[in-house]
Amino acid sequence: MMPIDAHAPITITALKWVPPFAQGQVRDHRLRWMMKEVGWDYAVELIDPTVQESSGYRAQQPFGQVPVLREAGRPILFETGAILLDIAERSGKLLPDDxxxxxxxxxxxxxxxxxxxxxxxxxxxxxxxxxxxxxxxxxxxxxxxxxxxxxxxxxxxxxxxxxxxxxxxxxxxxxxxxxxxxxxxxxxxxxxxxxxxxxxxxxxxPAYKAAIAEQCAEFEGHGPKDMGWGEETNEKGEEA
Ligand SMILES: N[C@@H](CCC(=O)N[C@@H](CS)C(=O)NCC(=O)O)C(=O)O
Missing domain, CATH: 1.20.1050.10 (Glutathione S-transferase Yfyf (Class Pi); Chain A, domain 2)
Incomplete structure (x- = not known):
């Protein structure tokens, strides 16, 4: 798996933990996949509902969702479609030549x-x-x-x-x-x-497989408590 460089110039946000049904589904996998396809390094900031609801994060992602893409000297981007297009246009990859x-x-x-x-x-x-x-x-x-x-x-x-x-x-x-x-x-x-x-x-x-493995590995070290939820959270994310 490609290592995540903590000093990379680009940071994307992802959730600290999600219930099993959503693991491998959370939309930051689109950015991880894209970045690996184009060969750009990035760091990941794992966030929880406290951050999602903060005014600082809402200024970056008005809906409190993940992912955003932060890069020095550029506007903070949100919406996976817009971010993918931005990366494709700047890298010259994953867009047809014609x-x-x-x-x-x-x-x-x-x-x-x-x-x-x-x-x-x-x-x-x-x-x-x-x-x-x-x-x-x-x-x-x-x-x-x-x-x-x-x-x-x-x-x-x-x-x-x-x-x-x-x-x-x-x-x-x-x-x-x-x-x-x-x-x-x-x-x-x-x-x-x-x-x-x-x-x-x-x-x-390979870029897809690495992206999903990377996202799922981050959930391994976390649990519902890291999202401020009770340990009894079921596999759909509902608290018992
Ligand atoms: N249209 C947005 C959707 C982003 C989105 O739905 N993110 C989900 C994770 S897959 C999220 O952050 N959910 C938590 C929430 O809405 O509080 C995009 O493509 O970036």
Missing amino acids: EADRALAKCWLFAALNSVEPLLAEISVADIFLEDKEVAKGYRPYAVKMAELRLGQLSGYLGDRDWLVGDDFSLADLMMSSVTKTVHHTDLVEAHDNLAAWRDRCFVR
């Missing part, structure tokens, strides 16, 4: 975040976050129908392409494959052979 393909890769970056992620997230709402289990049960079939629709459309576009745009893995593949992790606890992606194969092509990349 101008038309470059424009298309940006379309797919936004499509991942704007047209696919919100629909897939509804399944997490039904499965994990809705407290009224009856309401969740009633809502889930609709959420599944909408997710199936989008993933079917994505599969239709992908066809027998190896990558979403052009001949190489790009930030569009990075973001879209990361977005499919939202439904990793279902077989909705596996319902489409080409989609599952493309996702696996993304996830077999």
